[in-house]
Amino acid sequence: MADAHSGRGARAARPLSPHLQIYTMTVSMASSIIHRITGAALYFGSALLAWWLISAAISPAYFDYVASWFQTWPGKFVMLGYTWALLHHMMGGLRHFTWDLGYGYELATIDKLCWASAAISLTATALVWYYVATNYGSV
Amino acid sequence: MNMRTPLKTARNLGSAKEGADHFWKQRVTGVANVALGLFLVWLIASLVGADYATVKAKLANPVIALALLALVVSGTLHMRLGMQTIIEDYVHGEAAKIVCVMLNTFFATAVALACTFAVLKISFGA
Ligand code: HEM
Numbered sequence: 178m179a180d181a182h183s184g185r186g187a188r189a190a191r192p193l194s195p196h197l198q199i200y201t202m203t204v205s206m207a208s209s210i211i212h213r214i215t216g217a218a219l220y221f222g223s224a225l226l227a228w229w230l231i232s233a234a235i236s237p238a239y240f241d242y243v244a245s246w247f248q249t250w251p252g253k254f255v256m257l258g259y260t261w262a263l264l265h266h267m268m269g270g271l272r273h274f275t276w277d278l279g280y281g282y283e284l285a286t287i288d289k290l291c292w293a294s295a296a297i298s299l300t301a302t303a304l305v306w307y308y309v310a311t312n313y314g315s316v
Numbered sequence: 317m318n319m320r321t322p323l324k325t326a327r328n329l330g331s332a333k334e335g336a337d338h339f340w341k342q343r344v345t346g347v348a349n350v351a352l353g354l355f356l357v358w359l360i361a362s363l364v365g366a367d368y369a370t371v372k373a374k375l376a377n378p379v380i381a382l383a384l385l386a387l388v389v390s391g392t393l394h395m396r397l398g399m400q401t402i403i404e405d406y407v408h409g410e411a412a413k414i415v416c417v418m419l420n421t422f423f424a425t426a427v428a429l430a431c432t433f434a435v436l437k438i439s440f441g442a
Contacts, residue, residue, distance in 0.1 A: 217402065220395045226356075227427045230384075230434035233375060237368040248365070256364070260357055267353050270346045277343065305361050313365045 208291040212269035215262040222259045261302040268294030338397055345394035352387035359384070372438055381439045388431040396424035 200206070232243035246252050272290050275281045281290055359380070363371055374380060399420045407413045 213402065216395070216398045220399050223391065223395060223427045224423075227430040227434070230375070230431050230438075233368070233371055234434035234437040240368045240371070244368075256360065260360070263353050263357060267350055270350065274343070274347070305357060309361050309364050 204288050204291040208269065208272070208294065212266060212273075215266040215269070218258070218262045219266060222255075222262070225255065225259070257302070257306055260305055261298060264301050265294065265298035268298045338400070342394065342397045342401075345390045345397070348386070348390040349394055352383065352390055355383050356387055375435065375438045376441075378439070381435050384435050385432060388428055388435070392424045392428040392431075396420055399424075 229243055229247070232240045247256060272281075272294055275290065281287065359374075363374060366374075375384070400417055403413060403416045403420060407416050
């Protein structure tokens with residue numbers, strides 16, 4: 178940021194864009210932020226998938242140890258959260274593809290697409306874990 | 317008529333010197349991730365609480381192993397590109413940015429190799 182005003186690459190002192198805080202939060206803005214947050218969460222969460230797969234490749238004992246972590250309440254919460262992040266980010270991605278193809282730019286449509294992604298991902302996550310809970314009892 | 321200035325020629329490669337290639341790869345892997353992501357949700361849901369033998373047998377199934385490998389390739393390429401965008405947006409110092417972009421590559425590669433190795437080892441027995 179500093180070289181906008183001095184030294185190499187100095188540019189004319191144009192006004193900076195308004196600070197983020199003066200904008201009113203809109204659905205599309207929240208969706209954009211959540212798309213980024215879920216993307217980052219999936220990024221770090223991928224290490225957990227790697228850990229689980231590696232544990233199955235190491236030994237039954239180590240697999241059981243790792244699986245026991247996923248059986249704890251924080252472990253279950255992480256799996257639930259990962260499912261939601263994945264499905265929500267997926268809906269966000271589909272929304273991006275729609276825009277990339279040139280459709281869905283009317284303001285009302287944008288809002289609808291954003292609300293629909295949120296509704297679909299929450300419902301799908303709930304259905305998946307309802308299925309898991311009823312089929313395995315212990316989960 | 318060419319409206320471009322020389323500055324445009326020097327700068328059009330973007331913050332990490334890669335150009336529009338990044339955008340396109342993000343889309344291709346994103347599209348692949350839709351199917352592969354649904355597969356992952358199904359796989360996890362079907363294996364929650366399962367014991368070692370069940371998990372191993374399932375992961376060794378060729379169709380499942382191949383889908384997992386595809387997911388690992390597409391997913392890690394995609395997440396590396398996505399995180400690079402985030403880094404470019406928030407890390408402005410040139411040195412810090414290069415370090416972050418590099419660490420990002422290392423992380424994505426490590427996850428990709430670990431998953432691939434695990435799936436292959438389970439599939440080929442041992
Ligand atoms: C499930 C299907 C998926 C779809 C359809 C999808 C689609 C997309 C798209 C279109 C973008 C670009 C957004 C933009 O240009 O602003 C993106 C960004 C990103 N994705 Fe995905 N993605 C998927 C799965 C994943 C997974 C599994 C991960 C991580 C392991 C991931 C991590 C990221 C990250 C970190 C970003 C950058 C976010 C940002 O720039 O704000 N995505 N995704």
